[in-house]
Amino acid sequence: MKLHRNLVFAVIDALNLIFNEKEYADKVVQKVLRFDKRWGARDRGFIAETTYEMVRYKRLYAEIADVREPFSRPDLFRMWAVWAVLKGIALPDWKQIEPTPERRIKGKFDELSKIRKYREAVPDWIDELCEKSLGEKLWTAEIAKLNEPAEVILRTNTLKTTRESLRKALLDEGIVTEPIKGYPLALRLPERANVFVTESFKKGLFEVQDASSQLVAAMLDVKPGQRVVDTCAGAGGKSLHLAALMENKGQLIAMDIYGSKLKELKRRARRNGAHNIEPREIDSTKVFKKLYGSADRVLIDAPCTGLGVIRRNPDTKWKMQPEFLEKITKTQREILGSYSKILKPGGKMVYATCSIIPQENNDQVKSFLSSEEGTDFALISEKKIYASKSGFDGFYMALLEKKLV
Structure with missing residues (x-):
């Protein structure tokens, strides 16, 4: 492989x-790919894939290169040299690349590969938390799978086409x-491609959405003709599906x-031909309190640690701090308590x-059901989705029903 x-x-x-x-x-990868308009698909692919x-x-390469944060530019080149050696790429004779002891790198890699937190490159606290929460066997399999690059999965927009028609349009x-x-609505790309430049995308025939994520709206x-409330809609991936x-x-x-996220949802809704979506910014509690007892269906796609999707956002591992878990689980409890009141009797949520950890998932549902707000609710079904078992993102979803008074 020739390095440029x-x-x-x-x-x-x-x-x-x-x-x-x-x-x-x-965001950084998008920014860097705009540095040089002459870069072709292969060049852009090298930059994006190598960076990710x-x-x-990061932890494995930094340990082998014997560098610590904050990384100087020479440190980053040393880490890159480790990456290249482990990939079997001949190092170029550039002044930025110091003489690199390839045998030592490979020896250190063999040594560290026996220890999960180095092999899979996770901070100590995440490794300990997830082993305790999931058990050693499941967590070991899960983090290995979550370190694999995510596939590109599309969801057919049935307002405009069918899966088979979309497949033919993309093939053209x-x-x-x-x-x-x-x-039923998913299509997988065996080889990565920029689907956002296709006419099919511009016409709103599909959205990019992981297969696990596609199960959430379906479960609701x-x-x-119903009144449905997506309480944490974000940029609207699940709203569009609903x-x-x-x-x-x-x-x-x-x-x-x-x-800002709802503005993006409006833009996507226009492209999708989704006309029944009404975005509402929660700038005060009045926004959702007005809706109490009025909805047939409620979706709470709660903010979380994102531990099930770190193959898509690998920097999450390094940005998240231990105290965030306590903060986010408190937020989840508050959201469940407040937004569940939007559902009317006989409705589903x-x-x-x-x-992937129970603290954010089934523990939250159990806590809600035993609370004052959850008294009239019953758990109908739940799904725990692990990347190591499904091949797709890690997810949790629970279907609850509010009893008729």
């Missing part, structure tokens, strides 16, 4: 912004996809505390997270 200096330097620039400036990896892999295995644009058994069992399942009939209120 400007591509490697772009990776180093990206790592500096992510590790030292604490910027988000996905080095973010994913040179993009091969495969259906996924058990996921919405019907056309609108399609409702066939654009009825009212879908999409709430969030961030107005789904509580979901993209986390």
Whole structure:
């Protein structure tokens, strides 16, 4: 493999912004890829994939390179040299690359590979927390899977097309996809491609959404004509799915505390042809209190640690601090207590997270059911989805029903 200096330097620039400036990896990669318009698909792929892999295995590469944060530019080059040696790539004769003891690197890698927290590159506290929460066997399998790059999965927008028609349309644009058994709207890309430049995307025929995430809206069992409230809608991935399942009939209120995310939802809804979505920014408690006892269906896609989706956001491992878990579980309890009141008797509610630990999932549901707010609710079913078992993102979802008085 021939290495190009400007591509490697772009990776180093990206790592500096992510590790030292604490910027988000996905935003940094987008920014860096705009540095040179002459870069082709292969060049851009090298930058993105190398950056993400080095973010994913930061702890392992830093330990082998014997460098500590904050990383100087020479430190980042040493880490990159470790990556290259372990990939079997011949190191270039550049002044930035110090003489690198390849045998020592491989020996150190063999030694550290026996220890999970180094092999899978996770902070001590996350490794200990997840082993205690999931058990050693499941956590070992799970973190190994979560360190694999995520596949590109599409969700067919049934307001505009069918899965088979979408598959043919994408094939006409040179993009091969495969259906996924058990996921009726999903298409998998065997090879990565930029689907956002396709006419099919511009026409709103699909959204990019992991297969596990596609199960959440389906679990809510919405019907056309109902009043449905998506309480933590964000940029609206699940709201758009709900609108399609409702066939654009009825009212879908999409709430969030961030107005900027709801603006993005409006834009996506126009492209999707989803006309029954009504975004509402939660700028005071009045916004959701007005809705108490009025909805047929409520979705609480709660904020969480995101431990089930770290293959998509590998920098989460390094940004998150131990105290965040206590803070976020408190927020989840408050959200469940408040937003569950929006549901009317006989209605159904789904509580979901993209986390894999019980503290954020079934423990929260049990706590809610034993609380004053949860007295009239019953747990109908729940799903614990692990990447190591499904091959897709880690998720949790629980379907609850409010009893008829």
